[in-house]
Amino acid sequence: MPRIALLFFTATLLVSSQLQAAGPSASVLAGTCATCHGIDGKNAGSIPTIGGMDMQHLKEALLAFKSDERKGTIMNRITKGYTDKEIDAVARFLATRK
């Protein structure tokens, strides 16, 4: 029963976010990451791969850049442009890019 309830809840969330279309969708938001981190966050070059990362881990890293608890090169400057909700959506999306 709890499992079914969760499914229902998730479905409702998805449906409502689909109808709103107010903010940018997660994949368009994450499209910005791809410009440096590669398609689906996977780059074979010098920039860290973020596609397929654990959602919680990625979200915490992004929030730590935003609050300057973690020091990077440009990520401190970039993350400050995003709301915590947008960061959550990006992390959630990139975590699915296995």
Next chain:
Amino acid sequence: MTLSRRRFTTLTGAAVVAPAIGLGRSASAAGARVVIIGGGFGGATAARYIKRWDPAIEVTLIEPATTFVTCPFSNLVLGGVKKIGDITHSYDGLVGLGVKVIHARAESINTEKKWVHLPNEQIAKYDRLIVSPGIDFRWGEIEGYDEAASRLAPHAWKAGVQTVLLREQLQAMPDGGTFVISPPGNPFRCPPGPAERISMVAHYFKTSKPKSKILVLDPKGGFSKEGLFTAAWKELYPGMIDYRKTEDGKVVRVDAENRTLHTEFDAIKGDVVNFIPPQYAAAIARDAGLADASGWCPVDQKDFSSTLAKNVYVIGDASVASPMPKSGFSANNQGKVVAAAVVSNLQGREVADPKLANTCYSFVAPDYGISVSAVYRLANGKLEAVDGAGGLSPKEAGMRQRQLEASYAEGWYRSITDEMFA
């Protein structure tokens, strides 16, 4: 219960198939035709993402060149750090994604009939048109500088033969010679580009022709990342660069044959002269009535649709996307935003507000990178840089940070060109 369960399955499936818009296969705009003019940072990226978000949409890319030479990293070719082949890319990857690539020059656009004229009476019909043709030079606006003059005093502001020409001139220049470079007034393609070029030429001189000098004639009062560049120049290339601004840097006449630039007060002869002329949107966009009196194409910054023609979108350097700079990164991000907007629009769905970013990396030396970045959101129908975000590499950063940024610039180049061509 059954209903919600079925919904859940459909939507989860959709998240994998068409994540951009978050909808099911049934919503595909199958058979809709999108034509894209220009296979650069904007157009090639838009092509990939439309195919990714709705593979059933027919995407045609019109681009005369059979290979694309990137302006980003072309300064590294001038500095002898990279070869022209390193920055030359093929369109085969896009063809592999199902994009129809036509290597021809788009001759004109009929926005009433919704078609693009190609050579030999051919036409490409569209439901939505994305115009991403980049810039043209305003030949003759500065007296004496036309296309013929550019073969003597290259602009090298469209990469390819011009890059190679300028590189060859620098190589042929004797040690102790002077390289004169003149950037244009605003707005122009790649605001930090001239200072990066000065840096790369300085690097080449330092390592191969140490007695040589660089003279800059800039009509502007300042330039992008000025503090970071000038501090680094002092450290890396002391005494080599003479940077003249405003009236002292304003070129009024070019004498390409004598490699001489005239200001109001002076005639400056160089051994190699790099004159970067003023610019506007490429002719195909202006001739189709997509540009205003400024020479650039106004757009609704929510979705980059033209404010002057229906079913037409303009992205990249040709568009008025300010406060976004005219950069490859900007065009790439706009390519994704326009792809999402066009797919949503063709599928009859509401277009989401955009969120964009830009980062311009510059090399001051091969192992010394700096950057400027910004994040943009829509407010009252216009893009604005998000307060408190973005900005420059820290002034006080150490060499480790500069090396990392140089290495990340390489990573960025690989990623962005993969997005266009892989």
